[in-house]
Amino acid sequence: MFTVLVYKSRSVKQLVGDELAALVDAAAEKNQKNAISGVLLYDGDYFLQYLEGPDIAIKLLYHLITLDDRHRNVVKLMEDFSPARRFGGWSMYCIDVQKVYGEDIYALLSEGATFNSGESLPDHDRVIKLITAFATSRWSDGERTLHAEDWQFQPQPSPFDVVNPARIQQAACQFAFQPIVSPLTGLISSIEALIRSPSGGTPRQCFEGLSAEELYVFDLESKQHALALASQMQLGPIKLSINLLPMSLVRVPNAVEKLLSYIAQFDFKPQQIIVEITEQESIANFDDFQRAIRELRLAGISVSIDDFGAGFAGLTLLSKFQPEKLKVDRLIVENIHKDGPKQAIVRALIECAHALGITIVAEGVETVEEWCWLQSAGVDLFQGFLFAKPMLNGVAPIQWPVQT
Ligand SMILES: Cc1cc2nc3c(=O)[nH]c(=O)nc-3n(C[C@H](O)[C@H](O)[C@H](O)COP(=O)(O)O)c2cc1C
Known part of the structure; x- marks a missing residue:
């Protein structure tokens, strides 16, 4: 049994050059140690991250992530359980949304899918739907005018x-x-x-x-x-x-x-x-x-x-x-x-x-x-x-x- 969690947040400043890669590399290394896998999407403004792993490890990581001052407005979209990992081979796979524009996101995700021992990803899956929606439409949390x-x-x-x-x-x-x-x-x-x-x-x-x-x-x-x-x-x-x-x-x-x-x-x-x-x-x-x-x-x-x-x-x-x-x-x-x-x-x-x-x-x-x-x-x-x-x-x- 794995805990799965999806959140979105807004980058405090636009990540340029290797900044995104550095964030993902550090995350991937730490996730590997903690048996966490997942996907991070970034569209130049917002993040959407999917995390899966042992319950305590996910809860602890999410707590750290909410305290990270590189992003704000961290909003949990989903927290649930899953009998299997969706992306067991990806300790943190990054999708730069601006670079994959027009590509088939479902096909992209299928490459890393480990769901149900190699079975294809169900297209009605909530996680896949959340990721695909983020990658294919301009995401906005509405203009938050008050802080x-x-x-x-x-x-x-x-x-x-x-x-x-x-x-x-x-x-x-x-x-x-x-x-x-x-x-x-x-x-x-x-x-x-x-x-x-x-x-x-x-x-x-x-x-x-x-x-x-x-x-x-x-x-x-x-x-x-x-x-x-x-x-x-x-x-x-x-x-x-x-x-x-x-x-x-x-x-x-x-x-x-x-x-x-x-x-x-x-x-x-x-x-x-x-x-x-x-x-x-x-x-x-x-x-x-x-x-x-x-x-x-x-x-x-x-x-x-x-x-x-x-x-x-x-x-x-x-x-x-x-x-x-x-x-x-x-x-x-x-x-x-x-x-x-x-x-x-x-x-x-x-x-x-x-x-x-x-x-x-x-x-x-x-x-x-x-x-x-x-x-x-x-x-x-x-x-x-x-x-x-x-x-x-x-x-x-x-x-x-x-x-x-
Ligand atoms: C958008 C975003 C995604 C992150 N994803 C992860 C992650 O998957 N794994 C991780 O260990 N840290 C991630 N971090 C970093 C954590 O917020 C935090 O800085 C890190 O876990 C602290 O690690 P440390 O205590 O070893 O320094 C992410 C940060 C941001 C801004």
Whole structure:
């Protein structure tokens, strides 16, 4: 069993003359000692490398490669296992893409193929496809306009009032608030109310012990408390996002009517409210759900799909109903700057959202590198610890990026 890995990266400067050969010769010598084989492609700007060998050796080498300052934007496209080596005889075969232009890459690779004891390379093989695509089309990772090293973050005090929860009658839950921001314009898009248990614990702790029906009622009624708190914060024109389980809209009688009465009770306008649909369970009765969404929209409330890409919040839901905003789940955002599959998914999502007039929000953004990748790719709205952590009864100071 061998570990196989493919990554791409961008050369810091164009390698001229023998520089590429020197890099490849040193790599080949070291790989030979470590039982690693593979192929390196270079097109004068980008590298694509395929590595195969013992798991520990590949992981260690990849770690060293990510630290090498001769290239940047190192993005893993694939890591998998293989029963056999594809290129056992090549400790590091180099393809200078500019020199092989127009040649049959598959034939070139077949010369070194050791796959399945001399059998020919399968043409549907992912590795062969990645290598061939790199060698035959102009590769680009999109213009990465933002670089982490160019930015510093400076806190600005929150413009909102802190709430005194004692002024509100004893509730079975609390709320923490977190802003959703547009970092390059310095604007706050909305404030999300996140439910917490009476002792400040997680939503799960807050919902513990409730039956499904009790949960839906509690989910809806807790929004009264969120609105009561938010009404003390002086949000001005900034919108308030509240979360609702889709089944709360379906199972609680007159759910939309009740929500609208809470909104009016605390002097909000429906246009100031965004309902984030958190689909943790499949929607049992889609017609009733769609009716509730229609009622929300008719009243002026906008809708967002939360945690998109996790659990049930996926393409089927998006194909059936298109929200104003789509929040990409934190698990997709995490380490996106070095993860090829996540980048491909988010690029496709951005294109899809653009075609449908939907705004993408990236949630769970924790590092400057994640923000730079997402902002360069075309995401405009962000939520996460990098900008502000959720804070009970108020909004924490917001960290805004400043170019150095
Ligand atoms: C594009 C690129 C590909 C590389 N490929 C390999 C490789 O296949 N094997 C290797 O040992 N080093 C490779 N390196 C070099 C490593 O990043 C690192 O410099 C080297 O493993 C350190 O070896 P040392 O600790 O023996 O000095 C590559 C570097 C670059 C920029």
